[in-house]
Amino acid sequence: MPRPWYGPAVAVLAVLVTVSACGTPSERRDRVTEDVTSFERALDAGQRARLCAALAPSTREELEQAAKSRCEQAIGEQDLPRAGAVRSVDVYGDQARVVLEHDTVFMARFPDGWKVTAAGCRPRPQQPYQCEIEGG
Amino acid sequence: MRAAPEPRGGTAPARHRVRRFLRHNSLGLFFMTTFLLALSGQAVAGHAEFNNQLVADGMAPIGFGAYLTTSDFGVDVTENWQSEYLQFFLYIFATVYLLQRGSPESKGLGRAGTESDEDQMVGEHAADDSPRWAAARDWRTAVYSRSLGLVMGTIFLLSWLAQSVTGVAAYDEQQLRQLQAPVSWAEYLFSADFWRRTLQNWQSELLAVASMAVLAIYLRQRGSPESKPVGASHSATGVEG
Structure with a gap:
């Protein structure tokens, strides 16, 4: 009996579709760079609504609870540095770290795109980054 | 119709x-x-x-x-694969030279080693229905004589490599989620996470092999080629049911 030829072809196609749906690593890095640059531009321009829209839900919620005010007001009270140019981007799965000249930003992918999970982060030896804003 | x-x-x-x-x-x-x-x-x-x-x-x-x-699924799968293929590779290779008195998993005492060409039916001792490479009398016989161990060993190394690649990606995704810096593949090879995943699988495989080799001296499973015949003596070595 001849072996069906389409089995392996379907498997390869399924993998290709899945990979292309998630994007290649370089595409994801480009997307993250684009989104973090847009976040920094909004920060420079003081566009608080855009900054809040770029935050991950848990980060936004944590910010509002800590400040006991709406995100648009609370984010203006944060001491987020002027970050400068992007130096390096690390993307693993749905998580990313962007190291800029004067800041480090963490991002995660959500159904509506990459969102900032933490910003204003400084490295600490043997411990997680210390961040001005982060999720709970 | x-x-x-x-x-x-x-x-x-x-x-x-x-x-x-x-x-x-x-x-x-x-x-x-x-x-x-x-x-x-x-x-x-x-x-x-x-x-x-x-x-x-x-x-x-x-x-x-x-x-x-995801790398999370990948590392969970490959860390088990590598240990299973290592287990079989070691078992195939170790049982050439190592013996266990009374165990059906062992060759007879005194038969340690790669054995004679006559015993192994290679070269001039190959039968009409022997695989062609067993009779070739050149490099093909040497390769074919070790092909089972070579393939198992190669699959082990490839699975272990895959574990390290998917492992570093899963580890770094977790690191970023916890606002910690990612590590490189080379750093990951010396990390506690890589060796914890590796050794927790190795120890269980090695225990299973050791207990099989020893328990089969005294215990029987009627009809199983992995056991001696039920009535075989405890000291009978290299006898399969």
Whole structure:
């Protein structure tokens, strides 16, 4: 009996579709760079609504609870540095770290795109980054 | 329109051939089928656990198809594969030289080593139905004489490599989620996470082999080629049921 030829072809196609749906690593890095640059531009321009829209839900919620005010007001009270140019981007799965000249930003992918999970982060030896804003 | 009945002579032998094929290959078919079922179960449970963790960390859950392409699923699968192939590679290789008195897993005492060409039916001692490479009397015989160990060893190394690649990606994804710096592949090879995953699998495989080699000295399973015949003495070595 001849072996069906389409089995392996379907498997390869399924993998290709899945990979292309998630994007290649370089595409994801480009997307993250684009989104973090847009976040920094909004920060420079003081566009608080855009900054809040770029935050991950848990980060936004944590910010509002800590400040006991709406995100648009609370984010203006944060001491987020002027970050400068992007130096390096690390993307693993749905998580990313962007190291800029004067800041480090963490991002995660959500159904509506990459969102900032933490910003204003400084490295600490043997411990997680210390961040001005982060999720709970 | 009613289909004309198939001639009895055409279907009966075909059905008989299928049944005979299933009976003669039931061992391989059973394990391949249960492997696929277990892998599917692992994927379903792993997906649920992964999403629980994502939601607890304030992230969005992912679909089942997306989970199958994650490094988290990849490392969970490959860390077990590598240890299983290492187990078989070591067993195949170690039983050439090492013996266990009274064990059906061991060759007879005094037969340690690669044995004579006559015992192994190679070169001029090959039979008419021997594999062609067993009779070749050149490099092909040398390669074919070690092919089982070579293939098992190669699959082990490739699975271990895959574990390290998927492992560093899964580890770094977790690091970023916890606002910690990622590590490189080379750094990961010296990390506690890599060796914890590796050694927790190795120890269980080695224990299983050691207990099989020793328990089979004293215990029996009637009809199993992995056991001595029920009435064989405890000191009988290299006897299979």
